[in-house]
Amino acid sequence: DxxxxxxxxxxxxxxxxxxxxxxxxxxxxxxxxxxxxxxxxxxxxxxxxxxxxxxxxAKAGSWGKQLKSTKESAKKEGTKLSNDFDAAYRAKNPYxxxxxxxxxxxxxxxxxxxxxxxxxxxxxxxxxxxxxxxxxxxxxxxxxxxxxxxxxxxxxxxxxxxxxxxxxxxxxxxxxxxxxx
Structure with a gap:
């Protein structure tokens, strides 16, 4: 608008x-x-x-949404996120x-x-x-x-x-x- x-x-x-x-x-x-x-x-x-x-x-945008969703799910499960969570995620799921x-x-x-x-x-x-x-x-x-x-x-x-x-x-x-x- x-x-x-x-x-x-x-x-x-x-x-x-x-x-x-x-x-x-x-x-x-x-x-x-x-x-x-x-x-x-x-x-x-x-x-x-x-x-x-x-x-x-669109693949990069989807990747970012998946990272955010994975973090939110981990928090809901009570997992304490480490400082290197993003780096570890990226290592398993290349950007x-x-x-x-x-x-x-x-x-x-x-x-x-x-x-x-x-x-x-x-x-x-x-x-x-x-x-x-x-x-x-x-x-x-x-x-x-x-x-x-x-x-x-x-x-x-x-x-x-x-x-x-x-x-x-x-x-x-x-x-x-x-x-x-």
Whole structure:
């Protein structure tokens, strides 16, 4: 509801700065569905794809829910949880990290549905902890992202739009509106 309120009230294009797609993560409300993307296009805004594995693949979200459920069950049974409970759980149940390819799938879907002008990157390197995809663990891996985009046929111009151009366009439009009002 908040998204649609922002779209309705905004006088300038908006940025969904740390979002990915519900198409790949059904029920994950932080992500956007196709109707939201279409509204974002009409507004002229940009979705910035979040790299956190739970934003990118449903398997990572399910894993987190299972960890939480396992902890709650253990507490109800009276088991005292050790400080290394999460590490022990992870050792028996490896975290299903997303992949670079899955991040690229999110970008591809946005481009196919609403166009190259409406997608960017909102990596969230400082907010998703140890859940970053294989091949995109930190900013030093941006060349992997660029190569992946090139391998999928994106032009230099398209890649510049994705990496910064689309977001800068929206920021400039907001600045212009602010100066005139």
């Amino acid at each position: 908040a998204f649609y309120q922002v779209i309705e009230l905004s006088k300038t294009p908006v940025i969904a700065s740390h979002s990915s797609l519900r198409k790949y993560t059904p029920g994950f409300e932080r992500n956007m569905n196709d109707d939201m993307l279409l509204a974002l296009k009409k507004n002229g805004g940009v979705i910035q794809i979040n790299f956190g594995s739970s934003f990118v693949t 299903p990290f997303a992949s670079l390819e899955q991040v690229l799938d999110h970008i591809d879907h946005v481009v196919k549905l609403i166009g190259i002008e409406h997608v960017g990157i909102g990596s969230d390197y400082d907010g998703v902890g140890d859940s970053l995809p294989i091949g995109l663990k930190d900013v030093s891996s941006y060349p992997n992202l660029v190569q992946g985009l090139m391998d999928r046929g994106y032009s230099d111009s398209d890649i510049k739009k994705i990496l910064s151009g689309n977001t800068l366009r929206v920021w400039k439009q907001a600045e212009q509106y602010a100066k005139s009002h």
